[in-house]
Amino acid sequence: MAQIINVSRRDMLKAAGASGALVLGAHLAPRAMFGEAQAAGASAAPNFFVSIDGSGAVTLTCSRSEMGQGVRTGMPMIIADEMEADWNRVKIWQAPGDPAKYDPPGKDAQNTDGSRSTRHGFDAMREMGASARYVLEQAAAKKWGVGAAEVYAKDHRVYHSGSGKSLGFGQLAGAAADIKVPTGDAKPKLKHPSEWKYIGKDMPVVDNFDITTGGASFGADVSIPGMKIAVVARSPVYRGKVKSFDATEALKVQGVEQVVEIPALADDKGAEFRALGGVAVVGSNTWSVMQGREKLKIDWDLGPHVAHDSSTYDDALRASAKKGGLKIRDRGDVDLAMKAASKVVEAEYFVPYFIHTPMEPPVAVVDASRTPVKVIAATQSPNQARHYVAEALGMDKKDVECEVTLLGGGFGRKSKADFICEAAIVSKEIGAPVRMQWTREDEIRNGFYHAACAQHLSAGLDADGKVTAWKQSGAWPSIVGLWNPVAKNGFGIEFGLGLVDLPYNSVPNIRIENGAEDIMIRVGWYRSVNNIQHAYAMNCFANELATAAGRDPLEMLLELIGDADNMDLAKDGVEKYWNYGDSIADWPIMPNRLSNALRAVAEKSGYGKAMPKGHGLGLACHRSFQSYVATAVHAVVHDDGSLHIPRVDVAIDCGRYVNPEGIRKQIEGAVIYGNTVARHGKITTTKGAVDQSNFDDYPVTRISDAPLDVQVHIVEDFLHLRPCGVGEPGVPPFAPALVNAIFDATGKRIYQLPVGDQLKKI
Amino acid sequence: MIALKVNGISRQFNGDPKMPLLWYLRDELGLTGSKFGCGEALCGTCTVHLGGEAVRSCVTSVADAAGREVTTIEGLDSDGNHPVQRAWRAENVPQCGYCQAGQIMQAAALLQANPDPSDEEIIEGMEGNICRCGTYQRIHAAVRTAAKEV
Incomplete structure (x- = not known):
């Protein structure tokens, strides 16, 4: 990190030339993306993420793509906080693709996916802000001829603690340009969390004015x-x-x-x-x-691929899931435990292809x-x-x-x-x-489809209704087919998307398998990816087991997950658990955080209260992208089979967080996105061609079927731990929570998404 | 030749009269606030006002607008401070923002016709506008907020 700052500064000065004025380049795109201030007077650019000009205008770099997740607000907030900038005097500049400059953590080359901007960039953005604060404070100390320990930056100014005199950031920009940022042990100190003024506080979207006036540029x-x-x-x-x-x-x-x-x-x-x-x-x-x-x-x-008819292909996936084959997790002896079980339950869950349909094709x-x-x-x-x-x-x-x-x-x-x-x-x-x-028809017919997936599950229960064995086997066309068209099995990343890391850590015997299948279409990732089918199957099956054992679903789920603070998959024979590309030491699997979120949502949603006829409350929880999310859906199924969702509660534990308003919005949106997955989304093919083409035959959630009362509860018990993902983790638990709510309301289980008109047949 | 007014300015169009208003606004006039989402009046992203009423500009031809007044998001309020725009910011509605111009134009027309809509009427009025980020909760709240001001 420190070295990168050092190198960055040198390059930046080179780019800035003799005048010291920062050259941000000529931009063709309109105003929303390139809001840098007019350079006034001498500028300081201690790194590629901060520049301060003589008027005091601060330009902060956002090097991640903004697609509604709030990254152009959240990441700069971190820098602004550490450097004591006044948010009202900050402009955001969108970086082009150049990982040597704009991916200081060096982890993902600015590829904005995997819900990782904050969890990979939090420390780096803090350091960018701290180095800016450092050069400003040093410049002030030098001007006043006082020790650096006697000065401090606050609200866009640097103060001398003895005399109370102060200089604005703009007045210091010229002198700050000559200050070198130290590295190693001497590198600028970060604020203590108690000193943060923006991190952890609500911040509206920086582009709101442009968006609401037609000036934002897509x-x-x-x-x-x-x-x-x-x-x-x-x-x-x-x-x-x-x-x-x-x-x-x-x-x-x-x-x-x-x-x-x-x-x-x-x-x-x-x-x-x-x-x-x-x-x-x-x-x-x-x-x-x-x-x-x-x-x-x-x-x-x-x-x-003209041979690809989804109706027969779906059956092949089901058969392959049942057959299994590639063993990817093996704890204890599942076969023996099944034989010894007093009851064995079996079920199959299915999710079809989906397509993204971003509003902008x-x-x-x-x-x-x-x-x-x-x-x-x-x-x-x-x-x-x-x-x-x-x-x-x-x-x-x-x-x-x-x-x-x-x-x-x-x-x-x-x-x-x-x-x-x-x-x-x-x-x-x-x-x-x-x-x-691209038109909408292009996007729907020539896309990268979310993998259809069949999953076969079986479990053994003992005489006390405890789960003694869990076997889960999934089959889907793998994303790896993009590189290797003849591949038939999934790969580590897909296994790691909520399957091999099945969180039911209390079960003594677990086996997870992957069945083989040909890949007949372009498959790609979709918000939260394979977590959707995995969370759906395991949460709904856990609910079935509670019913089979005559037990309360919440109690059963909490027992399955347990409260261990670490689940070590290496002990279960899992080779190279992917862990979303992160170190398992930094982001371990913590069943206790999942249980904690589940308890929180049960309490907030009033789980256990008596419900009128036709009403149901369903729970589901899932860890993905390092976050722990539990969802409670209150559903009403009317006599005619129509479905209404009066309220949804979501508890999210994403560790240290930046913008709670941003988290609430992502979860509200994930509920809507999940509602489409659960109730509408379905791509089919005939003779290799996608049957759907636009929003008439590929319906998505509208305001009329959207859950409009979504209560987001940010769980702070693990606030001291590293930031985790937010953009995607809200999606996976929604569908199973809804399906469990439908069961609670009607006694009918939905084994295949979308729910569609399946309730009309009750 | 077709004569029409766009955001108060008189315009003349010599091209294909069947061209949807959306593409005339975007490609010919450079008014890019109205967005393309489906081309079939299914998503509402392209919503503008024609003679004060909300229409889908992706299926409304330039000929349909002949002699009439078209208002786009750029012309809704000279300072960008129409009560609906203010409410959208107050409720921090946008995520990606792509559909929001259409949502705002739809909401403005809804409140023009019905200044005090019920919760159900807001849902009915906004049902034709899709948001894939899932901002419906805030859209509903913002229409309610704006209704207090118009």
Whole structure:
């Protein structure tokens, strides 16, 4: 860390030149992303995340992509707090893709996914702020000729404690530019948490004014001189290819200028995040090129995935889950324990494919007619975008720049660069900048699908109703197929998404397996990824076991989880537990935190109280992205089978946190996102093609079926521990809590998501 | 040629009269506050006011707007301080923000027609606008807050 600050400072001074004025670069994107203050007078830039100009305006860097999770508010809050900046005098500057400068923890190259911005960046952002405070305090001490111990920064000024005199940050900027930030043991001290003024306090979204006035700039809002607009006709079946096409009619549409083929990706290359090919229609406005695309006549070679019918594929997944095969966790002797059990319960749970549907469909602007190539995109991962664009153009990654706009939702879709590669290929071909616009139909039919998943569970109960054995086996098409199309099994990351780390630590015999299945479609991650199916199956099955044993579901769940402060998967034969890419020493699996959150939500939701007929309260809890979340859903099922959710309570323990208002919003949103997963989301295929196309046949939660009373309870018992994820962990427990509430209300179990109209059949 | 007014300014359009208003606003006038979400009037992200009423600009042609007054999020209030905009900020509604211009335009039209909507009427009035981040709780609260001011 310290070394990076040192190196950063040197580079920054070089970039700043003799004047000491910070050069932040010329920006093409509009106002919301690049709010740096007009440089006034001499500036200080102690690192790549802070600059202070002579007027006292402070510009803080956000190097993570904003897609609604509040990162442009949360990360700069940490810096501002440590440097004692006044939040009202802070502007946020969005960093381009450059991990050497903008990924100081060195962990994920600015790839904003995995709910990890705060947990990876918290310490680094504190150090950025502390180093800024240090240079300002040193500059003041030098000016006054007093010892550094006699000065302190507070609210955008530095004070001399003896005399009470003070200087503003702006007045100190010039002198601060010459102060070197020490490293090692001498590096600037961090504040004590009791001294924080922003961290841990509510902060509204920094972009609220721009968003509410139409001034915020998303990917589709970027225009650069000479830019053309393009849409692409893509194969309806995964990795189908253009045999031939006729563009005569398309070219007659007013505004259509060119039709360009994007070559199909070579068979020996994995899909990864590459462009798969198609026919691009290029023109002067979006409407024209959309009309032109309708007029294309394309003869497709649909390829082998035409055999993919989800109805038969789902059955194959179920059979594979039942069969199991690859043993990924083995504690005790499950077979023996099942034989000795006084009761064995079996069940199967199923989740279909989903698609992300961010409100902003994928869109990117690329100018490949110049070097370096310029990318301005709604991307979660600017450096992967640079990598894949460089590859698509046969260039070096260093010759591709990537600026990041606001993202109109991401949910994992926009960590993939395929749409950006399409823009780059077409731009290079026509020799002009291109905005590649996806439509909703494109997004739904040509996406990266959340893996469908079947899970087979069985458990043994003893005469006292205690669970003595738990066996769970899942089958799904793996994300690893993006790199290795013939893979049939999952891999460590997927196993680690809430499956191999089954939290029922009190069960003496546990076996978890993975069944094999062919991969027939492009599979990708989706907000909270495989945790969705894993949390669904295990929480609902635990509820079934409580019923089978005649026990209270909460009591059963608490007993299963227990209160150990560490669950060591290595003891259960788990090889290389992924742990969300983090050190297990820094972020151990702590069943006691899960139990604690569950107790909290049970209390807050009034669990155990008498409910009227047709009402039910369901619980579920899950650890993901290092956070511990417990959800209680109060559901009402009316006589006609219609469902209403009067209230949801969620308890989240995410360790040390930054912006509680941001956490509440993420959890409120996760409940809505979970509501879509639980009740609506379903992608099916026929002859390899996705059957759905827009919000009429792929419904998502609307305000009319949204849980509008969501109570978020931030659990602070482990506040002293490291920050954990927030963007995703709220999603997985919602569906099982709802399904358990439906059971409580009606006695009907939902074994397959979405709930859809299954309640109409009661 | 089609003549219309957009945010109080007279405009003339010589292109395809079937072009949806959304693309005229975004691509021809550079008013990018109205967003593209579905193209089929299913999500409300493109909502603008036509003659004071909320319409989906992705399925409303420029010809439909001939001789009429179009208001977009950029023109809702000169200072960005329409009661609905203020309420949206007071309730800290936005997450990604992409759908919010459409939500705000829908809410403004709703309150224009019904200054004191019931909880049910707010839900009915806002049902056509999708938010995938899941800000419905705050949208509902913000419409209620704004209703006290309009």
